[in-house]
Amino acid sequence: MGRLSDTGANSSHPISLRLRDNLLRMQQTFDRCSDIVVIPWQYGPGMKHEAFSIYAETFVQKKEHNYFKASLQDLVTQLVGPGTSVTPEDVITYFGNNVATENSAILIDHIETAVDRVLEGFVVIFFDGWNNALGYKAVGLETRQVTESITEPVVLGPREGTVENLSKNLGMLRCRIKSSKFKVEKLETGGDARTTVAFCYMEGTVDSDMLAEFRRRIAWLENETILETSYIEELIEDSVYSPFPQYRYTERTDVAAASLLNGKIIVLVNGTGSILICPGLLVELLQSSEDYYQRTVVSSLIRILRLIALLIAVSLPSFYIAFSTFHTELIPTVLLLAIIDSREGIPFPAIFEAFIMEFFFELLREAGIRLPRPVGSAVSIVGALVVGEAAITAGIASPIMVIIVSLTGIASFAIPQYNFAISLRILRFPLMIFAAFLGIFGIMIAFLLIWLHLANLRSLGQPYLNSIGPFIPRQMKDVFVRAPHGVLLRSMRKRQSRKP
Amino acid sequence: MAGKILLLLIVYAVIGLADLARLRKLHSREMAVYSAALLLTVYLGIDFAWDLKWPFIEEAAFSVLGKPAEFLVKILTVPS
Amino acid sequence: MHAREQISSGQMSVVFFCFMTGSSIVNIPGPLIGYAKMGAWISLALALSTGMALLACVMYMHRRYPDLDFIEYSYALVGKWMTALLAIPFVSFLFHMTSGIVLDIGLFMTTTMMRQTPIILFLFFVFLVVALTVRSGIETMARMFFIPIVSVIGSIVAILALSYPNYKPEHLLPLMPDGIKPIALGTYFAYGFPYAELVLIAMLLPYVRKKKQGHLHRGMYLALLVNGLFLIAVTLSTIMVFGPMSEELSYSMFEVARTVDMLVVLQRIESFVGISLITASFMKASISLAALNLAVVKLFNLKDNRILVFPLTLICFLLSLLQIENGQAFWSNSVGAIHPLWATAAFVLPLLIVATVSLFRRTP
Numbered sequence: 049m050g051r052l053s054d055t056g057a058n059s060s061h062p063i064s065l066r067l068r069d070n071l072l073r074m075q076q077t078f079d080r081c082s083d084i085v086v087i088p089w090q091y092g093p094g095m096k097h098e099a100f101s102i103y104a105e106t107f108v109q110k111k112e113h114n115y116f117k118a119s120l121q122d123l124v125t126q127l128v129g130p131g132t133s134v135t136p137e138d139v140i141t142y143f144g145n146n147v148a149t150e151n152s153a154i155l156i157d158h159i160e161t162a163v164d165r166v167l168e169g170f171v172v173i174f175f176d177g178w179n180n181a182l183g184y185k186a187v188g189l190e191t192r193q194v195t196e197s198i199t200e201p202v203v204l205g206p207r208e209g210t211v212e213n214l215s216k217n218l219g220m221l222r223c224r225i226k227s228s229k230f231k232v233e234k235l236e237t238g239g240d241a242r243t244t245v246a247f248c249y250m251e252g253t254v255d256s257d258m259l260a261e262f263r264r265r266i267a268w269l270e271n272e273t274i275l276e277t278s279y280i281e282e283l284i285e286d287s288v289y290s291p292f293p294q295y296r297y298t299e300r301t302d303v304a305a306a307s308l309l310n311g312k313i314i315v316l317v318n319g320t321g322s323i324l325i326c327p328g329l330l331v332e333l334l335q336s337s338e339d340y341y342q343r344t345v346v347s348s349l350i351r352i353l354r355l356i357a358l359l360i361a362v363s364l365p366s367f368y369i370a371f372s373t374f375h376t377e378l379i380p381t382v383l384l385l386a387i388i389d390s391r392e393g394i395p396f397p398a399i400f401e402a403f404i405m406e407f408f409f410e411l412l413r414e415a416g417i418r419l420p421r422p423v424g425s426a427v428s429i430v431g432a433l434v435v436g437e438a439a440i441t442a443g444i445a446s447p448i449m450v451i452i453v454s455l456t457g458i459a460s461f462a463i464p465q466y467n468f469a470i471s472l473r474i475l476r477f478p479l480m481i482f483a484a485f486l487g488i489f490g491i492m493i494a495f496l497l498i499w500l501h502l503a504n505l506r507s508l509g510q511p512y513l514n515s516i517g518p519f520i521p522r523q524m525k526d527v528f529v530r531a532p533h534g535v536l537l538r539s540m541r542k543r544q545s546r547k548p
Numbered sequence: 549m550a551g552k553i554l555l556l557l558i559v560y561a562v563i564g565l566a567d568l569a570r571l572r573k574l575h576s577r578e579m580a581v582y583s584a585a586l587l588l589t590v591y592l593g594i595d596f597a598w599d600l601k602w603p604f605i606e607e608a609a610f611s612v613l614g615k616p617a618e619f620l621v622k623i624l625t626v627p628s
Numbered sequence: 629m630h631a632r633e634q635i636s637s638g639q640m641s642v643v644f645f646c647f648m649t650g651s652s653i654v655n656i657p658g659p660l661i662g663y664a665k666m667g668a669w670i671s672l673a674l675a676l677s678t679g680m681a682l683l684a685c686v687m688y689m690h691r692r693y694p695d696l697d698f699i700e701y702s703y704a705l706v707g708k709w710m711t712a713l714l715a716i717p718f719v720s721f722l723f724h725m726t727s728g729i730v731l732d733i734g735l736f737m738t739t740t741m742m743r744q745t746p747i748i749l750f751l752f753f754v755f756l757v758v759a760l761t762v763r764s765g766i767e768t769m770a771r772m773f774f775i776p777i778v779s780v781i782g783s784i785v786a787i788l789a790l791s792y793p794n795y796k797p798e799h800l801l802p803l804m805p806d807g808i809k810p811i812a813l814g815t816y817f818a819y820g821f822p823y824a825e826l827v828l829i830a831m832l833l834p835y836v837r838k839k840k841q842g843h844l845h846r847g848m849y850l851a852l853l854v855n856g857l858f859l860i861a862v863t864l865s866t867i868m869v870f871g872p873m874s875e876e877l878s879y880s881m882f883e884v885a886r887t888v889d890m891l892v893v894l895q896r897i898e899s900f901v902g903i904s905l906i907t908a909s910f911m912k913a914s915i916s917l918a919a920l921n922l923a924v925v926k927l928f929n930l931k932d933n934r935i936l937v938f939p940l941t942l943i944c945f946l947l948s949l950l951q952i953e954n955g956q957a958f959w960s961n962s963v964g965a966i967h968p969l970w971a972t973a974a975f976v977l978p979l980l981i982v983a984t985v986s987l988f989r990r991t992p
Contacts, residue, residue, distance in 0.1 A: 563939070577929070
C-alpha cells in the first residue's frame with residue numbers, strides 16, 4: 049500500500065466508493081457527539097464532485113481547518129493545472145502514490161481506522177468515488193507551558209519540568225541525551241482511554257535481565273485502561289501491599305536523564321508529567337538531584353542529615369512513648385526533669401496523647417493539600433492555634449509532645465521523595481503501638497520486622513537493599529556521602545566500557 | 549493454666565494460617581515429619597500447660613553428662 | 629537445593645562473625661570471671677586457639693566437600709545409621725542452643741531493662757521474628773545482618789572508649805594467685821561457650837558461591853580472630869572498671885555502660901547497649917535456627933526446607949518456657965557446667981569422627 053497507508057487492527061468495514069455510505073456510517077458512529085463536525089465540500093469542474101471532511105472541532109486548531117483546501121492546493125501545484133479541473137481520478141492518482149504533500153497526509157482504508165483517527169485529532173477527508181480517505185494530523189489543544197516542577201524545586205540547577213504531552217517530554221529528554229543508544233519504545237494501551245505509553249532506556253548501560261523482566265511485565269498493560277503512571281506502577285510492582293515504594297517518580301527532565309544514564313528504565317504516559325523510574329532502591333530514595341549540583345562536602349553532610357531526618361520521622365514519637373512510659377530511669381536526669389515538668393497534669397497516658405496529636409497533624413496536612421489558595425493562610429493559623437497553643441493550655445497535650453510531633457513532621461518533609469515520605473507516615477503508627485506495649489524492646493522488634501521486610505523486598509527483581517544489603521564498598525560512594533564527580537564519572541565510564 | 553492453653557491455641561492457629569498454602573502441596577514424607585514435629589509440640593505444650601515436668605532434652609542431657617561435668621568442675625575448682 | 633540461594637564469601641564471614649559475637653557479648657565475661665578471676669582474658673585467649681583448631685577442621689572438610697553440609701558428608705563418609713546416631717546429640721544440642729539464646733534475651737530484659745514484663749512476651753516476639761527471618765532464607769539473612777552488626781560493634785566500641793575515665797589498670801593484677809587451675813576452668817567454659825558452637829557453621833557453608841573460595845578461608849579466620857580480640861577487649865574493660873566485683877555481675881557490658889557518666893547528657897546510655905546486645909543475640913538465634921532447620925531437613929531428606937521452620941520454632945519456644953519454670957539459677961548452672969561437655973559430644977566429637985574417616989579416604 050505504501051508509506052501513507054494506515055490499516056487499523058480490528059477493522060472490518062472498508063471505505064466504500066459511495067460518499068453517501070461513508071457519510072452515513074460516520075454519522076452513526078458519532079451520533080450525539082456534537083463536538084465532531086462534518087463539513088461537505090464540492091470541487092472540480094463545475095463543482096460537481098463531492099467530498100466531506102470530518103474532525104473533532106474541540107481539539108483541532110482553528111487555522112488547520114481547511115485541510116481540504118490544502119490538499120487541493122497540493123494537487124494544483126504538483127499535478128494538474130487550475131483547481132477547477134481537479135477530478136476524483138486525479139485525487140486517486142496523486143494521493144494514492146505517496147507524493148509529497150504540504151501537511152503530511154495518511155491514507156485510511158477502513159471506517160474503524162477513520163473513527164480512531166478522528167478521535168486522535170486528525171482531519172479526515174472522504175472523496176466521492178474513492179475507497180480511501182485522507183487524514184491530516186491537526187491536533188492543537190492548549191497545553192501547559194514548561195515550568196518548574198512544584199513538588200521538586202531546587203535552589204541551583206535546571207528548572208525544566210515535564211508537561212502533559214508525551215512528545216514534548218520525549219523531545220526534552222532527547223535534547224539532553226543525544227545518543228543513538230537512547231532507545232524509546234512506544235506502547236498503545238487498551239480500554240477506552242487508549243493512552244500511549246513510552247518506555248526508554250540506554251542500551252548498553254541497562255541490565256538486560258532487568259529489561260527482559262520489565263518487558264514481560266509491561267506486556268500486561270496491553271489491555272488495561274491506563275490514565276496515569278501510578279496505574280502502571282501498581283500493575284508491574286513486585287509487592288503491591290508493601291508500604292515502601294519500589295519505583296521513583298520525578299517531574300524533572302534532568303533527574304530522568306541522570307537515571308537513564310545510570311542504567312534505569314523510565315516510563316512516560318501521555319497525559320501526565322510524572323515519569324516513573326524503575327527500579328527504585330532504598331538508597332536512592334534518600335538522594336535528591338540537588339546533591340549533584342552542590343559541592344561534595346556539603347552534599348555529603350546534607351545526605352547524613354537526611355538519614356537522621358528519616359530516623360526521626362519514623363521513630364521519634366515511639367521513642368518518646370517508650371522512654372516516658374517504660375524506661376524513665378534511662379533518660380539523662382536533666383532531660384527527665386524537663387519532661388516531667390511539662391507533663392504535669394496531662395490526663396492521658398503518653399500513647400493517647402501521641403496518637404491524638406499525630407492525628408491532628410495528619411488532618412492538618414491533608415487539609416492543607418486540598419485548600420484553595422485564599423484559605424491557605426487561615427489553615428496555618430488555625431493549625432498553630434489549635435494544635436499548639438490551645439491544646440497545651442487546655443491540658444490535652446504537653447509542650448514536649450507538640451515539639452515532638454512538629455519535629456517529626458518537619459523531618460518527614462526533608463525526605464526528597466514524596467511517595468517515600470508518605471509511606472513513612474504510615475509506619476509511625478504501628479511503631480507507636482509497639483512502643484506503648486513493649487517499650488524499647490517493642491521498637492526494636494518493630495524495626496527488625498521492617499528491616500526483614502526490606503531485605504525480602506525486590507524492585508523489578510533487584511534486591512531492594514542493594515548497596516547496603518550485600519555490602520559492596522565500591523557502591524558506597526553515592527549512598528551516605530556523595531563522592532566528587534571525578535570519582536563518580538570515572539566509575540560510570542568504567543562500567544560502560546566493561547559492558548559489551 | 550487457662551491462659552497458657554489459650555496462648556498455645558492462638559499460636560497453633562497462627563502457624564496453621566501461615567503454613568496452610570504450603571501444607572496442601574506437601575509430599576507424604578514432609579507431611580510425616582511435619583506431623584511428628586507438631587506432635588512433639590503437643591507433648592511439650594501439655595507439659596507446659598499442666599506443669600507436669602515430663603522429661604525432654606535437658607533432662608536426658610543431665611542424666612548422661614551430669615556426673616562427668618560435675619567431676620570436671622570439681623577438680624578444676626580451687627577452694628577459696 | 630543449594631543452587632537456589634547463594635551468598636558471597638564476604639557475607640558468609642559476616643554471618644559467622646554475627647554468630648560468634650551474638651550471645652557471647654551478652655554473657656561474657658561475667659561468669660567467666662567468676663571461674664577464672666583476673667586471668668579470664670587468658671582463658672579466652674586459650675579458648676580462642678581451640679576455636680581456631682576447630683575452625684581449621686571445619687574448613688578442611690569444606691574444602692574437600694564444598695557442596696555438602698555436615699549431615700550430607702557425614703552420610704557419605706560414615707553411612708546412614710552412624711549419621712543418625714551422631715545426629716541425636718547434634719540436633720538435640722541445636723534445640724538447646726536456640727532455646728537457650730532466646731531465653732538469655734528474655735532473662736536479660738527481665739533482669740535489667742524491663743523488670744515487670746512477664747518473660748513469655750519477650751520469648752514470643754523474639755521467636756516470632758527469628759522464625760520469620762529463617763523462613764525468608766539464608767540470602768535474606770545475609771543481607772539483613774550487615775547494618776545491625778555494624779551498629780552493635782559501633783556501640784560496644786563507643787562504650788569501651790567512653791568508659792576510659794573509669795579504667796583502673798591495677799585491677800588486672802594479681803594475675804594468677806591460685807595457680808593454673810582457675811585459668812583451666814575458665815578455658816573449659818570459654819571453650820564451651822562460644823567456641824565449640826562454631827561447628828554448626830558447617831551446615832551453612834555450602835551456600836557460599838563457588839568462585840572465591842580462597843577469600844572464604846581468609847574471611848572466616850579473620851572473623852574468628854576479630855571476634856576473639858573483641859571478647860578479650862570486653863573482658864579487660866570489665867576487669868579494669870570493676871575489679872574483684874566483676875564476678876558478681878552477670879551482664880558485664882551492660883554494667884560497664886551504666887558507669888559511663890561524661891558531660892551531663894552522656895549518662896544512662898545503657899539502653900542503647902541493651903538494644904545492641906539483643907540485636908546480636910537475635911542474629912545468633914536466627915543462624916542457629918537456620919542450622920537446626922537445615923539439619924532436620926537433610927536428615928530426613930526433605931525437599932521443602934521452609935515448611936518446618938514454624939514447628940521447630942514452637943518446640944524451641946516451649947523448651948525455653950519449660951526451662952525457666954525451674955528457675956533462673958538452675959538455668960545458669962545448666963549452661964555453665966554441662967554446656968561444654970554437651971557441645972563436645974554433640975559437635976566436636978562427630979566432627980572429629982567424620983574428619984578422621986575422611987582423612988583415611990583418599991578419594992572424596
